[in-house]
Amino acid sequence: MVMKNGYPVETHTVTTEDGYVLSIHRIPFSPKNDNKEEFRPAVFLQHGFLCSSFDWVVLGPGRALAYLLADKGYDVWIGNSRGNVYSSKHQTLTSKQKLFWNFSWHEMGVYDLPAVIDYVLASTSQKDLYYIGHSMGNTMFFVLTSLKPEYNKKIHLMVALAPVVFMSYVKSELTKLAVYSRTGEEADRIYNSPYFTPTKTWTEGVQLACRKGSVIQGLCSSLIFMIGGFNPQQLDPELLVLILSHYPAGSSTKAWVHYGQLMRTGKFQQYDHGETLNLKYYETPTPPQYNLSAVVAPVRLYNGKNDWLSSIEDTKELYSKLPNTAGMYQVKLEAFNHVDFQWAKDANTLVYNEVIGFIKNF
Template sequence: MATSILPSLLLPIILWMCMSFVECLTTVDKIIEHSQSYDGGLCLNLIQPCGYACVEHTTQTKDGFLLGLQRVSSSTIKLGVQSGPPVLLLHGLFMGGDAWFMDSPNESLGFVLANHGFDVWVGNMRGTKWSHGHSSLSDGDKEFWDWSWEEMALYDLEAMLTYINSKTSSKVFVVGHSQGTIMSFAAFTQPDIVNMVEAAALLSPISYLDHITSKFVLNLVNMHLEEALSLLGIHQLNLKSNILIDIIELGCDGGRLDCSNMLASITGENCCFNSSRVDFYLEYEPHPSSLKNLKHLFQMIRKGTFARYDYGTLKNILKYGQTKPPTFDLSKIPESLPIWMAHGGNDALGDVIDVQHTVKELKSNPKVLFLEEYGHVDFLLSTRAFEDMYDNMITFFRSCKMSSSF
């Protein structure tokens, strides 16, 4: 999709709408930070109340971010001594590690894997409320938010895998959803990272985004919303502030797009999640992310590339030594790495054409499960998830060569 120039008449309109929430953005963020601090962390608030053993851990990235990890096991298995291999769960955009525990123990993947004897580790990316800041920066600093999924892939995932490996002396199974799969694909092109991975299961796998069908997202992309927010000096995107209302207004195109079903407008029709639990989900979601992360994703949609962040011609030359950012070459992912994927026919963000593009570029022959009815959110919250896909995933993991008996 070719990049278009922001129409000169549109920018002042967007700026005016954005200005209406800039002042309250800072105030509301402070309120949210306090009210959602959840003393005791993810273990105490969501996992232990369901009867599962859970311990909080922290690891530090090479660029100083302090990331929260939770280690989870079934109450019938002593934490840290189970025979099953470690598995790391990587959440999607505007989500945190809580995303894997939103439903009952028989439906939520984090609980399901623990029930089947896996040594479950829950990843929380930089900027989310279950991670713990930075060694020297405050989240009020511009520099704190100077990252995209590229840094999550090359620093966050590397730090988490290194930490888990040090605690378990074992290679790690990786499970990602949405943004978690973008991170995984990019990281797996790096030998020092992929060598710590036993196998990967990717839900709504994404490395290319140029065929997404979400009209809501495409409206925001075509409006260059991220440019307006950048001009206003916004670096953090916290969708629990009034910014959400204004973004919805823009994305719904002034009423010309039917957004009565907001979730479907963004993700595609989801067949199987329990809509009666939405209020509970919203107690935890969405999490903050950086504006730069959104910019990077919008670049992928416009350019049809799976590449590092594009700073523009001059800065690209200074940073990369070339006019365009280097691509992440999927053919560099080792053929020996076992990969399992599940994608859906109603997924407006992980389009079937883009998934096929990804598979074509891999050297390996991944196992692919296609679920015609599934939308983007179903892969996390479907009430039928175990019989539709999680059982299949566990069978795949068990079939992989593992260093420990399992």
């Protein structure tokens, strides 16, 4: 799709310390700005839960953040977390094995992000980069920089779009089902499984049910709104089939369950295996909390007023616990929701222009 739009694109493979093989995509420059000798600051984009690198380009040139950044002279790198459709390989395991799925976003932060950040910096010969995350892409970042604080110095600025960290005020009833997940050795084994891995049947069904003119097209968009908040004016019906042909892109059940634990406790903490296993893994009956005071990289937070997953109350709590904030911006549109940060047809004028203007002057 990127090539069809006239932009150069590269696929790079990065292997994590624990053996997962990740595919990351790169738009090294824009056809509007193709002076290869010009210095281009590196920007890394990390998607949210069940998403992929696709979601940063789906809106197309002039609207999608990846293209806009390339047009402004940035070297754009786009991540894919373990378990999604682009990162479903391992050095010794296959995705058919339960052990492959024994991870949550904790492992994505501890293993995936260090591997790709180091790879990008080595490839570009730069000492730091701009990090832009959406939803889980922010959860991963705060795991990394709290547990491996040496990575703070590799971040010039972190832009958190709809950060999911504290989850006491989640409004999505569909998402809150994760609160009822269990803990314990048996539950751990059950949750070693894929979560919404894409299939040919799903893609073909979406293309039939959600196409323009379908009598149930409204149901397709309603499912999205039930997760992130209702805002039909910003979801382009022309793009709905394309979006849902790539979403969900797959992840692990444990990542979903881990979010349920945050909702249940109101804390930003490591995975709860149950008291017996917690004593084995952590030497404490309850999981340790992530130390956000260790996150000294500059962070700018972005929030939507109608975001059912990343509420303003939870975002403010995160803001209050970060030692080096670069401000908090709330999108002006009252109906702006969680998925609008990547899929809203006016995301460029509502959010992206502000983001690009801020990082340019930071």
